[in-house]
Amino acid sequence: MTLNKSLAGWGLLVVLGLNLRPILSSISPLLGEIRLATGLSFQSSALLTSLPVVCMGLVALVGIRVEAQLGERRGIALGLMMILLACLARWLLAQAPALLATALLGGAGVALIQALVPAMIKRQFHQRVPLAMGVYSASLMGGGGLAALLSPLVASHFQHWQAGLGIWLLPALGALLLWAWLPLGAAKNLQVTAPLQGLRNRRAWLLALYFGLVNCGYMSMVAWLPAYYQQLGWGVLPSGSLLAFMTIFQVIAALLMPALAQRGIDRRPLLTISLLAQTVGYLGLLLAPLQYPHLWVALVGFGLGACFALSLLLTLDHRRDPREAGQLAAFVQGVGFLINAVSPWMTGWLRELTGSFVSAWVVLTVTVIAMLVVTRVFSPATYRSAAVPT
Incomplete structure (x- = not known):
């Protein structure tokens, strides 16, 4: 990449990531109202x-077909437009059915972008994939924290x-204009690997289940x-500021841990540290929530931020070709986000029960211990000696 194109690529990672969580995290602080x-x-x-x-999961599973039909340029633009419209509807409409509809619309937009970005990272940042994944993950989590705070x-x-919900149409509009202005994003992919091949591979399923379970705490915490x-x-x-405080440590971990991962090929030590941080944080929320709330939230945030970036990086490690890596990441995110969707619902059910x-x-x-x-x-x-079939 030339210098200008490289800077544009890094900037776009940040802008895109910032738009992917306000649709979720803006709800929680205002839930009582x-x-x-x-x-x-x-x-x-x-x-x-x-x-x-749920939309993130379902759309990610068909992300390969979306790429074939639209390409990254149109697919990501469509995703940003859907987020913008969902936020606009939230500002104008106050009924419960309308809010649920915006959750579907905004979630589908987020899912389109999340399904297409990993392949773009693998292609444009092929020598700095861990760092790029860290920047993207940190921006994604930073957007969630800003929404919870603001x-x-x-x-x-x-x-x-x-x-408070509708204001997030402004960053979506800004990202849409920037994406339209910058000449990034691949054209359509006419040679598509069938996504259902992932259903026949145990490692693809294991990666998907792992991604879903190590990250499911984020959705419960946000909700x-x-x-x-x-x-x-x-x-x-x-x-609400406590959720924003958690995000600070998510961002730190999402930047720090992938940068450390750049030095080696074994992701297990860093993943172990990240999961241990989550474990201690959840135990603190369980046993002493009022004594050291910021410490427990910081540990949970650090662990979640690291796990999201590292588990996606682990997935991309399994494929050398950027498009194949993106296809595997789409399958992993698809199944993983469907698992994630159960977490806030389960938490709400247990709260009522x-x-x-x-x-x-x-x-x-x-x-997390499992x-x-x-x-x-x-x-x-x-997985390093040969590509994992998906």
Whole structure:
């Protein structure tokens, strides 16, 4: 890449990533006001987080066909347009069915972009894939944190919760204009590997299940962390800022851990550290939530930020060809995000069943400990010598 094209590529990674989580994280700090205005129950309101993630999974599974029909240029532009329209509808419409519809529309837009970006990273940053994945992941998580922090402030300024959700059409519009201006993104791919081939490969399934389970805590935290601390007596702004505080450590981990991963080919040591951080954080939320809340949230955020970037990097390691790596990443994200979608719904269900979030932290802790055991399977010797068929 030339210098200008290289800088444009890095800038686009940041801009695209910033737009992929506000559709989720802007909901949580305002959930009390949304439930009061719409009459949604805890379990039903969890759909505002779960439905976009379901879309992420389903669209990622057909991402190869999307690339063939649209190409990266049109596919990512369409995704940004869908996010923009979803945010605009949230500003204008206040009914529960409309909110659920925007969750589907915005989630499909996020899914289109997430399905197409890994192949772009593998192709344009072929010598710096770990660092590029870190920048992309950090931007993605940073956008989520900004939305959690700023949405209640915007809602307070305009004296309406809808403004806190709708304001995120502005960065989507900016990203759309930038994407249209910069000559990046591949054309259509007319030679498509059938996505269902992934269904016949055990390693592809293992990577997908692993990606889903090591990252499922993020969706529960985004959906319910502010509500958990509001139940413990915190206000709307402090609880939302706690989610933003978690994001700081997600961003740090998403930048630091892939940069460290650049020095070697074995991802297991860094993944182990990341999962241990999650484990300690969940145990802290379970056993001493009010004593050291920022410490537990920081550990969870660090672990989640690292796991997202490292698990995607681990997936890309399994393929040398950028397009094939993107196809495998699409399958892994598709199945993984469908698993992720269950997490906030399950947390809301457990909250209604037991009256607290304690049981949800127990489930997440057990899940992460199980993934610590699974991590040992991913020795580079099992995938570096030959490509893994998908």
